[in-house]
Amino acid sequence: MPVVESVRAEGGTAEYTYLDLSSLSSTRKAAEAMASAGSEIRVLVNNAGIGLGRGVTQDGFEVHFGVNHLGHYLLTDLLGPVMGPGGRVVTVASAAHQNADGGDFEHVLGRTRSMLGWREYAASKLANVLFSRELARRRPDLGAHAVHPGLVDTRLIPRWVRPFIRGRLLTPAEGADTVVWCCLADEVAGATGLYYWQRRSVEPSAAGRSDGLAAELWERSAAWAHAGPGH
Numbered sequence: 001m002p003v004v005e006s007v008r009a010e011g012g013t014a015e016y017t018y019l020d021l022s023s024l025s026s027t028r029k030a031a032e033a034m035a036s037a038g039s040e041i042r043v044l045v046n047n048a049g050i051g052l053g054r055g056v057t058q059d060g061f062e063v064h065f066g067v068n069h070l071g072h073y074l075l076t077d078l079l080g081p082v083m084g085p086g087g088r089v090v091t092v093a094s095a096a097h098q099n100a101d102g103g104d105f106e107h108v109l110g111r112t113r114s115m116l117g118w119r120e121y122a123a124s125k126l127a128n129v130l131f132s133r134e135l136a137r138r139r140p141d142l143g144a145h146a147v148h149p150g151l152v153d154t155r156l157i158p159r160w161v162r163p164f165i166r167g168r169l170l171t172p173a174e175g176a177d178t179v180v181w182c183c184l185a186d187e188v189a190g191a192t193g194l195y196y197w198q199r200r201s202v203e204p205s206a207a208g209r210s211d212g213l214a215a216e217l218w219e220r221s222a223a224w225a226h227a228g229p230g231h
Helices: 003-007 024-035 063-082 095-100 118-137 162-168 172-184 209-227
Strands: 043-046 088-092 143-147 194-197 200-202
Touching: 024 063, 043 063, 043 172, 063 118, 063 194, 063 209, 088 118, 088 172, 095 118, 118 143, 118 194, 143 172, 172 194
Parallel strands: 043 088, 088 143, 143 194
Antiparallel strands: 194 200
C-alpha cells in the first residue's frame, strides 16, 4: 500500500487493515483485527466519507448516513475496550451540518431523496457532531473532538462544481491541519465534546448542541448497527 510504504520510508511503522464502512460486517471484522493486535489505541481518526451521491449501503441504510456516521459509530464502539484513558477520537465533520434538520432520523432508512444528496450529506455531518458530543458524555476519559476541515480539494467534490469554488479550495494538507492538531496538541488535552475549525473551538448549530438529540442518535445507532434498519 502506498501510504504504508511512505510511512515506513520516513522511519515509522504502519500496518494495513481492510475496512469498508459501507458494510457493517466489514467494519466488525476490521475492528476485531485491530483490537486483537494487542496494542492500546491512542488516537482514532474517523475521516472516511462520501459526499453528493445517491444509494444505499450493503445493509440498507442511506449511503451518506451509513458510511459517514454509522460505520464510524460501530468502529469506535467496538474499539472502545482497547482505548484507554487519555486517548482521542477525532471525527471529521463539516460546516454543512448547519443545514441539517435535527429532528429527522427516519430518512436514513431508505434511499437518497434529494437530487444530489446534499440534504443527506448535511444530516450525516450533523450526526458526526452529535456523535462526538455523546461520546464525550459516555467516555469522559477520552478526548472526543469533531472537526470542520474546510472546503478541501478532494474527489468528494464533483468535477462540475469545481469551477465555482476553485478559489476557496484548500489542499489536503491544509484540510488535515486541525485534524492532526486535535490528535496531538497539548492545547486540547482535557477538552472533549467540542467542535473545531482552524485550531479553535467554535459553536456548532443549535441541533449540534442538543444533548437530547445526541443521546437519541446514539441509541438509534446502537440498534441499527447491531440489528439493521428495521429496528
